[in-house]
Amino acid sequence: MLxxxxxxxxxxxxxxxxxEVLWAPWAHKDIxxxxxxxxxxxxxxxxDQEKAGIDIVSDGEQSRQHFVHGILEKIGGIDFxxxxxxGIRDNRYQADCPTVVSSxxxxxxxxxxxxAFARKQTKHDLKFTMPGPMTIVDTLADNHYxxxxxxxxxxxxxxxxxxxEIEAAGANVIQFDEPAFNVYLNSVPTWGLDxxxxxxxxxSCKTAVHIxxxxxxKANLDWKATLGKVWNQYKIILPELACCEIDQxxxxxxxxxxxxxxxxxxxxxxxxxxxxxDVTKLEIETPEEVAAIIRHATKYLSPERIFPCTNCGMxxxxxxxxxxxxxxxxxxxxxxxxxL
Ligand code: ZN
Numbered sequence: 001m002l003x004x005x006x007x008x009x010x011x012x013x014x015x016x017x018x019x020e021v022l023w024a025p026w027a028h029k030d031i032x033x034x035x036x037x038x039x040x041x042x043x044x045x046x047x048d049q050e051k052a053g054i055d056i057v058s059d060g061e062q063s064r065q066h067f068v069h070g071i072l073e074k075i076g077g078i079d080f081x082x083x084x085x086x087g088i089r090d091n092r093y094q095a096d097c098p099t100v101v102s103s104x105x106x107x108x109x110x111x112x113x114x115x116a117f118a119r120k121q122t123k124h125d126l127k128f129t130m131p132g133p134m135t136i137v138d139t140l141a142d143n144h145y146x147x148x149x150x151x152x153x154x155x156x157x158x159x160x161x162x163x164x165e166i167e168a169a170g171a172n173v174i175q176f177d178e179p180a181f182n183v184y185l186n187s188v189p190t191w192g193l194d195x196x197x198x199x200x201x202x203x204s205c206k207t208a209v210h211i212x213x214x215x216x217x218k219a220n221l222d223w224k225a226t227l228g229k230v231w232n233q234y235k236i237i238l239p240e241l242a243c244c245e246i247d248q249x250x251x252x253x254x255x256x257x258x259x260x261x262x263x264x265x266x267x268x269x270x271x272x273x274x275x276x277x278d279v280t281k282l283e284i285e286t287p288e289e290v291a292a293i294i295r296h297a298t299k300y301l302s303p304e305r306i307f308p309c310t311n312c313g314m315x316x317x318x319x320x321x322x323x324x325x326x327x328x329x330x331x332x333x334x335x336x337x338x339x340l
Pocket of ligand 1: 007179210211212213214215311312313
């Protein structure tokens with residue numbers, strides 16, 4: 001009970017990529033050196049999680065430059081050479097995005113080998129993350145489909161092929177990251193969930209969706225400041241998610257203004273990867289602070305449904321901070337477990 005896990009990403013070592021930035025440039029141009037550095041970083045990321053006491057581990061997303069563009073680089077029909085600067089997440093910030101120029105297709109497996117490698121490094125349950133269809137569509141310039149639902153469905157088919165191979169390679173949990181769900185609330189029931197359901201069709205491993213308020217970068221902090229005293233985005237989307245095909249929902253609570261009682265909207269039908277670690281601040285939570293927020297969650301959700309987790313990815317944080325936060329997470333969960 002109260003098995004701990006992380007959202008997905010961990011900071012990269014400086015010998016792999018420039019630390020503490022998003023879209024960080026790789027430290028190696030030579031492809032062989034880069035592959036070797038990625039694999040070494042995965043070994044360390046898994047080892048750090050195990051040492052910290054995390055139950056369900058990930059590869060720390062060490063092999064991808066960005067959580068969306070990492071997979072898009074391998075998909076046909078997308079021009080990566082000519083990036084367009086566009087406003088993403090409803091114009092919250094500008095990003096240089098690749099362009100969809102023709103029908104998209106996958107010519108070969110993308111993540112299968114990475115998962116097989118990570119699988120060999122641990123006996124723990126392994127989680128693997130990919131961006132969800134709506135978030136992909138929102139992180140691209142589209143000069144071909146010119147219709148977001150159609151493009152999302154096309155990506156969902158590709159993600160589903162990937163997911164089936166990732167499951168076969170040994171992942172126990174496959175998570176789709178959908179921060180865009182928290183932005184385009186009205187599109188979640190009209191096409192966001194249809195695309196997500198299509199992405200998980202036919203899988204027998206656990207499936208998860210991660211919906212958050214983003215990393216602690218300035219654009220996100222500025223956006224959060226406009227959201228008022230109570231953040232009620234989950235109030236609109238959780239009743240919809242309660243009825244979807246996904247097993248687990250990863251949500252942000254620590255240090256946020258999300259009312260914890262909104263968990264009741266899931267009607268105890270889903271596991272919750274419960275965000276008990278704030279990734280936007282450098283201070284390390286105490287185990288007691290972590291325990292207190294997990295205890296609060298048990299009022300609205302049975303403990304077997306709660307998986308203490310980080311609020312979001314930790315890639316922009318210093319490595320020592322991320323490591324100490326992992327330890328606080330597992331120690332806090334241990335306190336509450338001993339009380340049940
Ligand atoms: Zn997130």
